[in-house]
Amino acid sequence: MRAPARLCSLLRTEYPLVAAPMAGGPSTPALAAEVSRAGGLGFLGCAYSTPEQILEWSREVRARTDRPFGINVFADVPDGPPVDPGPMLELLRPIHAELGLPPPEVPGMPTRSLDAQIEAILQSGASAFSITFGLPSAAQVARLGHAGLVRIGTANTVDEARRVEASGFEVVVAQGSEAGGHRGTFIGSFERGLVGTMALVPQVVDAVKVPVVAAGGIMDGRGWVAAEALGAAGVQLGTAFLASDECGAVPAYKEAVVAATDDATAITRAFSGRPARGLANRFLDAAELQGENILSYPLQNALTRQMRTAAARAGRAELLSLWAGQAARLARRGPAAEIVRWLVADATRVRASLQS
Template sequence: MATPLIELLKLDHPIIQAPMAGGATTVELVSEASKAGALGSLGAAYLSGEQIEAAASAIRARTDRPFAINLFAPVPQEAATGDGARMLALMARYHAQLGLPAPQAPGPQADPLPEQLEATLRARPAVLSFAFGRLPAATLARCRELGILTIGTATTVREAQVLEQDGVDAVVAQGAEAGGHRSTFLDAFETSMIGTLALVPQVADAVSIPVIASGGIMDGRGIAAALALGADLAQMGTAFLTTDECGISDAYKAVLPASRSEQSRVTRAFSGRPARGIANAFMRDADAIAADILPYPLQNALTRPMRTAGGKSGNINVLSLWAGQGAPLARRETTANLIQRLARETEAARTRRN
């Protein structure tokens, strides 16, 4: 790709507002981020095809700037190996506290991806980004025909190389500091926890496609550092969680700037797949019986009623408080203000003389 990504996407700033499935990346957040000259991304992994098309039209009604739609690549189904009854008993305790009916053991989960992909291709965003693995060659080829840029997510050099060979247009290098789910798909999660500072330059050396740094980037100092390491853009999730337009509850927004980095953990408690968030009561209780946590996506289905109830009532003991290690640096402000501040801070950090 001869043209730099920032020009190809017609961005004013080297910033991607990270896709965050589960309600954080509202139409308002994505369109405000894109309007302000960053790339807004809709986390669509838990949306139906119809919801994806409706969200894409609503974003287009607010801005004609480019935006991304993000999905989860297929994940090989693992068999449950722990004691499911113990996990169900823990859930029953939490359901009772929340006044919810007794939890049900989840049955097989339908694969939402084919319908989501069809809707995304019809919606034709500027970018289709994805996490958790690889997309079929035919899908990447259709994106190319339709002029949709594709961005995969890697947590190791090997994953970045595999995605490049598959033909993606750019790759996110997701460091261990990152909030939310680990995108690891080749090696063990435990050995794929590479810090952003170490990962980004190694990925930049190993591939010839543009690299997007992600994980722990919270302000202009972080963006300037990512660019100095060889990244074309910085993808930021946690920094956008506390914006006015973000769809998470106020209780969750309040937790982030008040937290300390030592409270940040990687856990399988909420979904069955390792993800980084701020420790709370449910995370500690489920991690105490970690061997009994169901595999993804079953654990995700099992904990959904509890998380939904927690979101509505602002109960931070039962919510998945996904956030990166930089969460204490988060600030409450509008998306437009955040992006203007980031642009100023990046400029200051890039020209600073020590």
């Protein structure tokens, strides 16, 4: 069986196309359901969700479709070095005042239990589980497998892909450096893990036996067919769905995405404390000037949450984390199902044009 067909039969989808999980706002049950209804694999980004929210969102997907869908979470990461919060509080104080918020306070360590999230996922009716920032414990991997969920792990390098496969995962997402959102890096340095999709995918394909899904900068049939030519079984697209009707990004975020230029993004720790690619804006630039004063993940994420929530309500894109990939300008507006249909048709057109 060819790699794309093998992936479709594993995921039980019509097309080897995954809508990336996008935690923190963009992912919605409607987006996941519409992508699944259109023949792809819709995903819920539940990294910041409680077990109750995971179950509630899953019920909302199920109310819309019986088709398979996936749920994604973040792996536990080691604590970063302690950082004096003074300079970050100083940076945020005038911004809070501007947004009508009380002065910022030193954040407490967020409490989140990956185990509790996985318990909820096991009861959610999801057919696929994916993870980034690392891997769950062997016991958690086994439980997900016994429950019949397809396990999908994120890799930024060949070493990480081998580790994902060796841990019992059935699919590797090879995330190139073009990708929007957080880097998945869990072995070695973030900087050296910045391998472009074009370079990463064939090396990962050569290194593992499980199907490889290419992610990073894929926005249309050209990118999809290019990924296939590199040996990928399928593609995972995040930014391509950011401006869709069902995406939960606020209007100012969607407008920034479709107006972006190829050089508009940067990789930053400004919003969460972990490197992620997003559209550069006022807060990103100001925090980057602080360098090592940015707190570690997840403290920086907790510290900037109030600002991000208020900025989203006020439509202030300059203070939001605008996660997006390097090909953001190619994002299309409209219903997510229409975007899936267009992607499928465009890939078919590109394949035919290469044969003529």
